Amino acid sequence: MATHMITGAGSGIGAAVARRLRERGDELILLARDAGRAKELADLHPGARTLVGDLANPDRLSWAFSHQTLPDRLDSLLHIAGVVDLGRIGDLTTKAWRGQLEVNLVAPAELTRLLLPQLRASRGHVVFVNSGAGLRANAEWAAYAASKHGLKALADALRLEEHDNGVRVTSVYPGRTASPMQAKVHQQEGKEYDPSRWIDPESVATAVLTAVDLPRDAEITDLSVRPGR
Template structure:
């Protein structure tokens, strides 16, 4: 990579995304942080001086290309890091289409659309796409149906993309973290009616270490799938 690497990151506002963003920022890489609206973009820019922002709402994937058409786009990109996600639990018997659409839009269709729109820049740099998936992308438990369906879909997206883009030199990695101490985890616990103790779960920094390891692998190697689980 000539000069500084440029990364586009979703979900940089909290949890794993915040940890990855801080570490890449500290080492001097160029960052483009996706924000859902202008106010959020200002917060992210203030938190990471020198980072650029792009505004698009992952909850509305049909509007992302329109939003991007109104903003300057990066001319080169070394990596696209899909870290944003939302979770909503409930039994299949209670889940309405609205919840399915929300889970699929933010967790699957938006990453697909972002990838489509940024592939030309990634191909030009022989870059990398990293999907932060979930243990729920490998098996689905009771009440996790909609989220797990989206994450199973995200694994399929990554697997297909890996084969399609191999000839273009684009690496594709899926990371499957177990439960991580984050705002999302706090929400899950409240939906499950359980006490939340962050000390019981992985630190987002540990997952960030794994993501950055995949990012920094020498070009003669590629991490396709990486599962990370709490070590106690």
């Protein structure tokens, strides 16, 4: 039985990935920002373990983990959580920049650092669910795209650094996906939200699991998932 740690398992792509892995009998460790959220995740994914650590405060992750029991080995670390706050560069505050950079880039880097010993022990896999914005920046998406471009750089460097340790690294770049985050984006854009126009989270989950389940003789490094409609 494989053990996976997942961020963002409460909704959207993360919830779909967690459900699929749980249904096939794998062990799940779900990261929650606080004890209340941990209970919600445990109710949503029965049988899963939870760890508490706030991605919005990556400086405290090491301290938080020091008070909890970490697994001895980890077959995959799935970075799926993220935040978005649109705005023109002339209007974005440092708080908006830092909020997205901390959750979308610094926290995944710190979480990966803290769990590398467990990933090396199992010759595991790190998956970064990035975004189309990690490949192209559009107007009003500067802070989010910067965080996701940085996430691609993190993944590319990690892949080279950990190759000899047998750790695989994959970046997945979904286009617009029907999720609470997408509903928020449409609200910020002042547009009507129609989830049927966008990718089903289950489709992105299939892409993530394809990378994770690939035989050990190969590695999917980068995978783009675009809306088919």
